[in-house]
C-alpha cells in the first residue's frame with residue numbers, strides 16, 4: 001500500500017473530462033439507500049385525488065398510445081425535492097399536450113421508499129417501478145460494478161429486499177421468475193408492468209431477441225387483461241450504430257404484438273458532464289428506430305436519455321425519461337478516477353441553459369442569461385435561486401429548473417401546426433443562432449460548448 005493512499009479518493013464519472021470534476025454528482029446519485037431526511041414536506045403536494053380505477057386505466061392507455069408525448073421523471077437519490085411540484089405544475093400547465101409519468105428504480109430503492117414516492121405523485125397515472133433486471137450479476141451487473149470501481153450498482157441495503165435480483169436463475173430465465181418480477185412491481189404500486197429488461201447482449205443477438213420476446217410472452221401470461229404491459233429492453237448502443245443489428249432489432253419489434261417499448265441503450269462515456277451522445281451513428285440509429293416504430297403505430301419510450309430523448313420526439317419517439325442526477329439523464333458507461341482528497345475541490349456547479357439546450361457551469365450560464373437578447377428564466381426555481389445569498393447554490397432548485405424546462409420544451413414541440421419535427425428544428429436552429437451571435441461575448445468552449453446541436457440539426461432537416 002502506498003502511504004498516500006488515504007489522501008486519494010476514488011470516484012466514478014460518466015464523462016471523458018478529468019480536469020473539471022463534477023464526479024461527486026454521480027457518486028451521490030447512485031449511492032446505496034435513500035436519505036430519509038430528504039423526504040421532507042417541502043416537495044409534497046397539498047392535494048390528492050381519489051382515483052377512479054376505470055378512469056385511471058383510460059388515462060394510462062392514453063398516455064401510452066402514440067399521439068401526446070410522454071415525459072417520465074425518474075426519482076434520483078438526491079436533489080429531487082421539487083419533483084412533485086414540477087409534476088403538479090406541469091399537469092396544470094400542459095394538460096392535453098404532454099402526458100407525465102414517474103419512474104422508481106425498483107431494486108435501488110426500498111419498498112417503503114417507493115411507496116412513499118408513489119404516494120407523493122399518486123395523481124400521476126403512469127407509475128413505473130423499473131425492475132432493472134439488467135443489473136443482475138449474471139446480466140450486466142458485473143460490468144456495471146467494474147465500471148464503478150467495484151461498487152455494486154445495486155447496494156446490499158436495497159438488494160436484500162429484492163430476491164428477483166439476487167436469486168439464482170437458469171440461463172434465459174423462467175416463467176416463474178418473470179411472474180415474480182411482475183408481482184414485485186404490483187406490490188409497490190406500479191400502475192403499468194414492465195418486462196424484466198435483462199441485458200440484451202449484441203454479441204449473441206438471436207438469443208437476446210428470443211429472450212426479449214419470451215419475457216414479453218411470460219409477462220402477458222402473468223398479467224390480467226386490463227394491465228398495461230411495456231416491453232423493456234436494455235442493450236448496448238451497438239444495436240443502433242450497427243446497421244445489421246439495428247435491422248434485426250427493428251424487425252423484431254415491428255413483428256411483435258406489443259405496442260409499447262421502453263428501450264434503454266448503454267451510451268459510451270460522454271464527452272462532457274451532463275452531456276449528450278455525440279456519435280453520429282448512434283444518433284442515426286435513434287432517428288431510424290424512432291421513425292420506423294412511429295410509422296408502425298408503436299410507442300417508443302427512451303428512458304434515461306434527457307434532452308436527447310426530447311429531440312428524439314421529433315424523429316418519432318413517443319416519450320423519454322430524465323431526472324435530476326446525471327445517472328437519470330444518461331445511461332452511459334462510467335469509469336473510475338482517483339483524485340487527491342486534500343485539499344478537496346469544490347465540485348463545479350452546473351445548470352441547464354434552456355435557450356441553448358445544454359448544461360454549462362453556473363458562471364457561464366449567468367453571463368449567458370444576462371445577454372440582452374436572452375430572456376432570463378422566470379420559473380419559481382430560478383427565482384428562488386436568484387434570491388439565495390451571493391455565491392450560494394442549491395442543486396434541488398437547479399434540478400427543479402431543469403425538469404420544468406424539459407417539460408416545457410416537450411410541450412413546445414407539440415404546438416407547431418406542421419408537427420414536432422418542424423418545431424424541434426426551429427428550437428435547435430434558434431439555439432445555434434444564439435450561440436453564434438453570442439460567441440464573442442460569452443464564448444462557449446470545452447464542456448460549455450453545446451456540441452450536440454450541429455448533430456441534431458443535421459438530423460432534423
Ligand SMILES: [Zn+2]
Nearest residue numbers: 377379382401
Ligand atoms: Zn428556471
